[in-house]
Amino acid sequence: MNILYTIGDSLYINITNKCPCSCSFCIRKEMDGLKGSGSLWLDRDPSVSEVVDELKKQELNSYKEVVFCGYGEPLVRIHEVVEVARYIKSISNVKVRINTTGISDLIHKENNTARLLVGCIDAVSISLNAPTADEYLKVTRPKFGAEAFYAMIKFSKYVKENIGDVAFSVVNVISDEQIERCKSLADEMGIPLRVREKEE
Numbered sequence: 001m002n003i004l005y006t007i008g009d010s011l012y013i014n015i016t017n018k019c020p021c022s023c024s025f026c027i028r029k030e031m032d033g034l035k036g037s038g039s040l041w042l043d044r045d046p047s048v049s050e051v052v053d054e055l056k057k058q059e060l061n062s063y064k065e066v067v068f069c070g071y072g073e074p075l076v077r078i079h080e081v082v083e084v085a086r087y088i089k090s091i092s093n094v095k096v097r098i099n100t101t102g103i104s105d106l107i108h109k110e111n112n113t114a115r116l117l118v119g120c121i122d123a124v125s126i127s128l129n130a131p132t133a134d135e136y137l138k139v140t141r142p143k144f145g146a147e148a149f150y151a152m153i154k155f156s157k158y159v160k161e162n163i164g165d166v167a168f169s170v171v172n173v174i175s176d177e178q179i180e181r182c183k184s185l186a187d188e189m190g191i192p193l194r195v196r197e198k199e200e
C-alpha cells in the first residue's frame, strides 16, 4: 500500500482513506490515485511506526514540503498526524503542511482540535468549497450537516491566528459568482483563496 507518494518536489503522506464528507468533486469515485501516485487506496490505516519507517527511507530535507493529504481526511487521525509531524520536525527542517476539511472538532467531538497542530504543522490548506452553509452542504455533503461549515470557519480563524500560514481552496465545480463570494469571505478573514481545477 502506498503510504507515501511524490508529486513534483513535494512528499505526500496518505494516512487514511476515511472521510466524513462526500464532495461532489471527489476523485475517489472515479480514480485509484493521482498521476504518478499509484493506488491511494489503503488496505488499512497505517500505524505511526509504519509511516515513520517509510519516512526514514526518504531524504526529507530534499523536498519542498511534506503534505498530509490522504485519499481521505487526514484529521480523522489527528493524534497520529501530530505524532508523525513531530517526528518529521525532530529530524528535518522541511515544511509540513496539511490539507483538510477543517471539521476535526466534529469528527472528534472535541472543542478546538486545531490547537493540537500548533508547533508541529507549518501550513494548513482548508477546503472552503462554498461561500455559505447551505451551498457548502450541496458541494461537500458532510455527515454532520450544516454545522460542518461553521466548524470549518472556526477552525480556519484559529489556524490563521495561531499558525498563520493558511489558505482556502475551492474547486471550480461551483459557479463564478459563488467563487466571487468565496473570495469576499476569504478576504474578510484575511486568508488567501486558491481556485483549483477539478482533477481529471
Ligand code: SF4
Binding pocket: 019, 020, 021, 022, 023, 025, 026, 027, 028, 070, 071, 072, 073, 101
Ligand atoms: S474531503 Fe477530500 S476525500 Fe473527503 S470526500 Fe471531499 S474530496 Fe473526497
